[in-house]
Amino acid sequence: MSATTTQPVLQVSGIRKSFFGVEVLKGIDFDVRPGEVHGLVGENGAGKSTLMKIIAGVQPADEGVIAYRGDEVRHTQPRQAMDAGIVTVFQEFTLLPERTVAQNVYLGREPRRGGFVDQRAMNSRTAELLTDLGVSFIEPQARVGSLTVAEQQIVEIVKALSFDAQVISMDEPTAALSDREVELLYAIVRRLTSRGVAIIYVSHRLKEIFDLCDRITILKDGALVSTDDTTALTTDELVRRMVGRSIQSYFPDALPGTTVGAPRLELDGCGNAYVDGVSLTLRAGEIVGVAGLQGSGRTELVEGVFGIQAFSRGTMRIDGTPVRITSARAAVRAGLALVSEDRKAQGLALGxxxxxxxxxxxxxxxxxxxxxxxxxxxxxxxxxxxxxxxxxxxxxxxxxxxxxxxxxxxxxxxRPQIVLFDEPTRGIDVGAKYAVYQLMRELAAQGKAVLMVSSELPEVIGMSDRILVMHDGELVAELPAGSAEHEILGAATGAHTPGTTAEGGAR
Known part of the structure; x- marks a missing residue:
């Protein structure tokens, strides 16, 4: 982190905003300095998105002042803010998938020569921006639709830099990224701040906030709670200020009366194109966590159970009866439910x-x-x-x-009896996460069986009665509740394979 004592490049004072008579921002003061990463945190509904939209020129403030480089500004549309050097990378990308990287970066601002778009100049300028970020694996001529989510995120950042951005706001930039891709984003953020670019970083992932940010501002119910140096805060204190409860009560205990019963789901040597030889038992009344690195087969395991990537070998039993699930419809009829990791693409009809x-x-x-x-x-x-x-x-x-x-x-x-959760709290705030955890405990207390895939190790450790670890398409270890992160990571990376420690699981 690059702590700095220079004057703010962007400062907002007394910002107020109401919708339909409801005040959603209540006199917010906020600033960001050159070369700083300033975290902006709070539950959904705290006002973070509204504040970012006001800074970006998407919405006007009802009251208050925005000063940029010491001068008051009144941006009434995003293009004005972008031209000034204030660019926001929203969680929902604004890229056109059928156009190239260069065409997206300079959309509406294409360099011209003789009245025509100068494609060569556009590609050259884009290549320079990519090189400046240390990115060598994206070609300016590549079609955006062919890129990964992480690569599209980089294109959005390159687009921001093409405006000579001095302030870049990032809204949940890692919500859909793997651990390796998150490290890449970290490196890019640090490269930007080393050049004096100011970053406003909005995330529900508290680890990222503490990893990257120099200062943290907390909003709650539209009001400013505090702004502090990151070094002055602990995770527990941050959570307490955000939601009013200590992190010690963040993961609820099993509800009174919850008992572990008979096997609900049993896999014996099951496999498909992505996982192989998986054997496990999931019992009524328990929550079993599945950990592993990106690409380890975690999602493919639950998709196999649910019939999306149907198992082609092995035996699967539900409540003791052998079954062959070859479609999602058959899975639902058998009493299965799958809360998928991408709620917008796979879980909801947004319109x-x-x-x-x-x-x-x-x-x-x-x-x-x-x-x-x-x-x-x-x-x-x-x-x-x-x-x-x-x-x-x-x-x-x-x-x-x-x-x-x-x-x-x-x-x-x-009315499912077996509930499969794949990244159940990805991209949601601390309070909403707690509500999901409570629901899991309620399901277990009702005698349902819960299998939870998560890349968040604190979540796996805090919620699981047993922990299964995947590596390279295989279930390599079973660990008891409360196991340490280094034990889980050791198995997930293949560094070592702990023996089975809980009855009836991996074998």
């Missing part, structure tokens, strides 16, 4: 209402139960504390945490 999304699976698989399920929806949404304007509101207008709760409601309506 449809909360009600329609909640009924998606029931309508498709249990059509005869649709009317009864419709009557259940308000109660389930209430129990999950979904915050919306009503069941008719389009899901795309909900926060990430509330979208995830709608996904959960969709699956609860199917």
């Amino acid at each position: 449809q209402s909360v009600l329609d999304n909640a009924l998606l699976v029931v309508r498709g698989v249990f059509a005869g139960r649709t009317a009864a399920s419709r009557r259940e929806v308000p109660g389930i949404l209430s129990s999950l504390e979904v915050s919306s304007r009503g069941v008719d509101q389009e899901v795309r207008f909900l926060s990430g945490g509330n979208q995830q709760k709608v996904v959960l409601a969709k699956w609860l309506l199917t």
Whole structure:
């Protein structure tokens, strides 16, 4: 981190904003200095996105002042802010997939020669920007649609630099990235700050906040809670200020009366094109975590169970009965539910209402139960504390945490006995995470079996009754609850393979 005592390059003072009579920003003061990474944190609804949109010129403030390089500015559209050197990289990319990297970087500002777009100059300038970031694996002529999510993220940053950006705001930049890709983003952020670029960094991943940020500003319910040097805060204190509870109570304990019962799901030597020889037992009333590095086969394991990548060998049993699940529909009928890692692409119809999304699976698989399920929806949404304007509101207008709760409601309506969670808290805030954890505990207390895949080791350790570790498509270890991170990572990297330590699991 590059601590600095220079004057702010961007400063906002007394910013207020209301929507439909509800004040969402209440006199916010915030600044960022050259060469600094300034973390902006808070639960969904805290006001982070609104503040970023005001800084980016997407929305006007009702009151307050924005000063850039010492002068007051009033940007009424994003292009004005970008031309000035204030660029925001939003979580939802603004790239055109069918155009090249260079065409996206200079979209609407293409260099011209003789009245025509100078493709050679555009490619050359883009190549210089990529080289400046230390990126050699992206070609200016590459079609954006062919790039990975991490590479598209880099293209967005290159686009920002093409405006000679002095302030870059990043909104959840690692939400869809693997651990290796996150390290690449870290390196790019540090390269930018070494050149004096100021970074506003918004993330729900507290590890990243502490890894990267020089200062941290906390918002809650539209109000400024505090701004402190990162070194003055602990994770526990940060969580307490954000949500009003200590991190010690962040992962709820098993509910009273929860008991581990008979096997719900058993795999014996199961495999597909991605995993091989997997044997495990998942019992009623327990939460089993699955850890492993990106590409280890974690997601492919649950997709095999759910019939998306159906097992081609081995035996699978549900409640003691051998089954062959070859489709998602068959999985649902067998009492399985899968909360997928990409809720927007795989879990929701963003243009449809909360009600329609909640009924998606029931309508498709249990059509005869649709009317009864419709009557259940308000109660389930209430129990999950979904915050919306009503069941008719389009899901795309909900926060990430509330979208995830709608996904959960969709699956609860199917009355599953085995619930598979793949990255259940990716991209949602601390408070929403706690609600998901509580639901897991409630499912276990009801005698359902929960299998949870997560790349967040604290989450795996804090929520699991047993921990399974994947490596190179194989289940290589089973560890007891509360195992240390170094034990899990040792197995995940293949450095060592601990023996089986809990009854009935990996073998």
